[in-house]
Amino acid sequence: MWRDTLLVAGKDLRIEARSRVALSQVAPFGIVALVLFAFALGPDRAPMAKGAPGLFWVAVLFSSVLAIQRSVSVESVDGARDGLRLSGLDPAGQFLGKTLSVAAQLVVLEVVLGLGVVLLYGANIETFWLIVVSCGLGTIGLAAAGTLYGALSAGLRVKETLLPFLLLPVVAPVLLAGTRMWQAALTGGTPSNGTPWFHLLIAFDAVYLALGVVVYGPIQETA
Amino acid sequence: MAPESPPTSALSLRDVVALSGRFPLLAGVDLQVGVGETVLIEGPNGAGKTSLLRVAAGLVPVASGRATVLGLDPARHRTEVRRRVGLLAHASHLYDDLNVRENVRFAVKAAGADTSRIEDACERLGLTGRLLRTGAAKLSAGQRRRVALAVLVARAPELWLLDEPHAGLDASARSLLNELIVEATAGGATAIVVSHEPELVESMATRSITITGGRVTGECRLNSAPARFVHVA
Amino acid sequence: MTTDTSVQSPRVMWATRVIGLLALVGTGLTVWLGLWVTPPDKVQGDLVRLVYIHPGVAWVALYLAFGLAAACSLLYLWPRTRSLFWDRLAAAAVEVGVVFNVATLISGSVWGKPTWGVWWAWDARLTSTAVLLVLFLGYLALRRVPAEPEVRAKRSAFAALFAAVDVPIVHFSVLWWKTLHQGATVLNPNLSPTIHGSMAWTLLLGFVALTLAFVWMLLVRYRIGALEDFLGSGELDMALLERQSEGAGPTPEPLGTADDARAPVKASR
Numbered sequence A: 001m002w003r004d005t006l007l008v009a010g011k012d013l014r015i016e017a018r019s020r021v022a023l024s025q026v027a028p029f030g031i032v033a034l035v036l037f038a039f040a041l042g043p044d045r046a047p048m049a050k051g052a053p054g055l056f057w058v059a060v061l062f063s064s065v066l067a068i069q070r071s072v073s074v075e076s077v078d079g080a081r082d083g084l085r086l087s088g089l090d091p092a093g094q095f096l097g098k099t100l101s102v103a104a105q106l107v108v109l110e111v112v113l114g115l116g117v118v119l120l121y122g123a124n125i126e127t128f129w130l131i132v133v134s135c136g137l138g139t140i141g142l143a144a145a146g147t148l149y150g151a152l153s154a155g156l157r158v159k160e161t162l163l164p165f166l167l168l169p170v171v172a173p174v175l176l177a178g179t180r181m182w183q184a185a186l187t188g189g190t191p192s193n194g195t196p197w198f199h200l201l202i203a204f205d206a207v208y209l210a211l212g213v214v215v216y217g218p219i220q221e222t223a
Numbered sequence B: 001m002a003p004e005s006p007p008t009s010a011l012s013l014r015d016v017v018a019l020s021g022r023f024p025l026l027a028g029v030d031l032q033v034g035v036g037e038t039v040l041i042e043g044p045n046g047a048g049k050t051s052l053l054r055v056a057a058g059l060v061p062v063a064s065g066r067a068t069v070l071g072l073d074p075a076r077h078r079t080e081v082r083r084r085v086g087l088l089a090h091a092s093h094l095y096d097d098l099n100v101r102e103n104v105r106f107a108v109k110a111a112g113a114d115t116s117r118i119e120d121a122c123e124r125l126g127l128t129g130r131l132l133r134t135g136a137a138k139l140s141a142g143q144r145r146r147v148a149l150a151v152l153v154a155r156a157p158e159l160w161l162l163d164e165p166h167a168g169l170d171a172s173a174r175s176l177l178n179e180l181i182v183e184a185t186a187g188g189a190t191a192i193v194v195s196h197e198p199e200l201v202e203s204m205a206t207r208s209i210t211i212t213g214g215r216v217t218g219e220c221r222l223n224s225a226p227a228r229f230v231h232v233a
Numbered sequence C: 001m002t003t004d005t006s007v008q009s010p011r012v013m014w015a016t017r018v019i020g021l022l023a024l025v026g027t028g029l030t031v032w033l034g035l036w037v038t039p040p041d042k043v044q045g046d047l048v049r050l051v052y053i054h055p056g057v058a059w060v061a062l063y064l065a066f067g068l069a070a071a072c073s074l075l076y077l078w079p080r081t082r083s084l085f086w087d088r089l090a091a092a093a094v095e096v097g098v099v100f101n102v103a104t105l106i107s108g109s110v111w112g113k114p115t116w117g118v119w120w121a122w123d124a125r126l127t128s129t130a131v132l133l134v135l136f137l138g139y140l141a142l143r144r145v146p147a148e149p150e151v152r153a154k155r156s157a158f159a160a161l162f163a164a165v166d167v168p169i170v171h172f173s174v175l176w177w178k179t180l181h182q183g184a185t186v187l188n189p190n191l192s193p194t195i196h197g198s199m200a201w202t203l204l205l206g207f208v209a210l211t212l213a214f215v216w217m218l219l220v221r222y223r224i225g226a227l228e229d230f231l232g233s234g235e236l237d238m239a240l241l242e243r244q245s246e247g248a249g250p251t252p253e254p255l256g257t258a259d260d261a262r263a264p265v266k267a268s269r
Helices: A002-019 A021-041 A045-073 A077-086 A091-121 A128-152 A159-170 A172-186 A191-220 B049-057 B078-084 B100-110 B115-124 B129-133 B141-155 B171-186 C010-037 C046-052 C054-077 C084-116 C124-144 C149-177 C198-247 C255-261
Strands: B009-020 B023-034 B038-042 B064-069 B085-088 B159-163 B190-194 B207-212 B215-221
Touching: A002 A021, A002 A091, A002 B100, A021 A045, A021 A091, A045 A091, A045 A128, A045 A159, A045 A172, A077 A191, A091 A128, A091 A191, A128 A159, A128 A172, A128 A191, A128 C149, A159 A172, A159 C124, A159 C149, A172 A191, A172 C149, A191 C149, B009 B049, B009 B190, B023 B049, B023 B190, B023 B215, B038 B049, B038 B171, B049 B064, B049 B085, B049 B159, B049 B190, B078 B085, B085 B141, B100 B115, B100 B129, B100 B141, B115 B141, B141 B171, B159 B171, B171 B190, C010 C046, C010 C198, C046 C054, C046 C084, C046 C198, C054 C084, C054 C124, C054 C149, C054 C198, C084 C124, C084 C149, C084 C198, C124 C149, C149 C198
Parallel strands: B038 B190, B038 B207, B085 B159, B159 B190
Antiparallel strands: B009 B023, B009 B064, B207 B215
16 A cells, blocks of 8 residues: 555646646735735734634635645546545555645645745744644645545536635645644644644544545446 | 466356446347457447446446456456556546656556567557557547557456457557457456457457347357357347 | 326325315424413523524424435435436425524524624624535536436535535534524533423424424425426337337338437537
8 A cells, every 4th residue: 555655646636746837826825825815914014913813714615625626637648546445555555645745835825825924924933843843744634625525526527616616625724733832833833732633633644544445446336 | 476376267247237327238148258368349329338348347336237357356356357458448547747657557557467478568569669668648549559469468468358340440450459369368467358350350269149138149250260150148 | 217207196185185285284383382372481581482493493494404415415325226216305305404404593583682782793604504505506507507417416425425425524613713602402412401391392392393394395396306307208108119210120221310219419429
């Protein structure tokens, strides 16, 4: 399974390296979202700085939908999805591989958006490791849940409109937890503030990773 | 990838019914293909020829009846069956953003096959030099076919399932394809070829099967013996 | 394919009518008792009368409908118990659940306005309910995609599974995010003394009546779904049987016309 994971992840990341969709389209979209938020909240930086954690995560969430869409559409050309089935690759490995690849892209995205938030909104990071932990855990959860829903909506013609509607409510806990942890990080909060959120993210990640490993194969065989 | 004991039957279908929702793709197919045979499958459009190949590849589940591929149940031993069977479909399963070499490497590694034969396979199919580094999006249909074939040759599966393989290939590619099939079967593999141009395959096929309405409706022995067409109702 | 004729059996239809009648009577009784007979609360005044409706619809939407849909989806996914019956039941539960969910949100909002001063105060319970509503709607949107019943059932069941495991996580995350809702007065382990006497009975009656209403709507909706499927598959089966007997008949046909042996609308395979 792990060999297949690395194989699929490598393939997806190589495709991304070639086509640079995440870098040239998804990341700019995230930045655009940040700019629009700034326009919406008014020229004063105070409300922006206050809302920075939440706005960061909302931008990440919207961008992750695009990243998932891209990850799914890579397989829909020339029957590649059939090809993956035919290859005998372990479905769990395929799931983890795609999740890994999406997670890697999201991490890069978050670095960009994080910089954006610091520079554009004047957010002041006091506890850096809280940021890292929240982003890391949140990314895994987003990638796992997203890959699952992506697989579910893969063959559908309406997947562009359906996927956001299906995915975003489900990952709301990631938004809540991530925002709270970022808030703690920006105000120099103590680790104890973040503990229940930390557990929540771990639970979310564990649930969707486990679900994906078990269920990805049967989903693919559904046509 | 070595089999435990060499099976004598490459494909065994007994009254197999395969469904797509409510629609019967195969409506009771009986077919036995021994190892080393080359079988030609003919029939009109929509008869179920492609579906038969897909059932053999383990892509379409068997709704009723018994199917055995290389001695294994494709439903129970899904991964193993897929690794030992190679399907050349209408689609080439290539990633547009990767070049030819990367596509072949990925497909071969994904199937768990040995990567050492990739170089030779690509050379054999005329995929050399700049072509190897060309992105799959820029390839013509015939070239895509060649890439898919290269994957097949490099993987060297025990059962070759070819769906109208000659379509879209030029004359030299066609004769190359025939060479490859003959070589593969001489090396112990089995080939099942669906074709609308039977004259291309008849010279190497041991048998010809006709599929109509999801069932086998005709079978005749080929090869050196002159064909005596027998209708099997 | 399951031609679930049990849904059309006279016994079930009679039971459905009885349940419907009971639900109607129960709800009517609750309304009468709630609006006129029971006394207003010391603190909340007449507003407390919503307690006869709101927790009732909330219980149905959040636990009954959702729980049923999740359980049925699991039963469908489990190979040994796979049957389109579970899929139809789950879909019916979700649809009716949407109705009750909206009722929960509206009654909660109406109750909250005088108490909190705003129509929507992002109270934890109501917010979780709102998220559940969106998850329900997502499920229904997915079901609307045209597909074979088995494919649609499998897809919906997976979607239900993914949403179901999320619900407890959402619940806790929203709860920790904000806590404003008054503690559960009836489902609370330490039964609050704010409800007593005739109020308690009316509350219980409300629960029962609303549950019966849910069951009635569920049965009706299930029947509609089963009839739709039955109609579709029955015609198709007939057509296919005819086709197959045409094509695979004993008289050998020349290859040229064998095209007609299978249904005409078919891409080349």
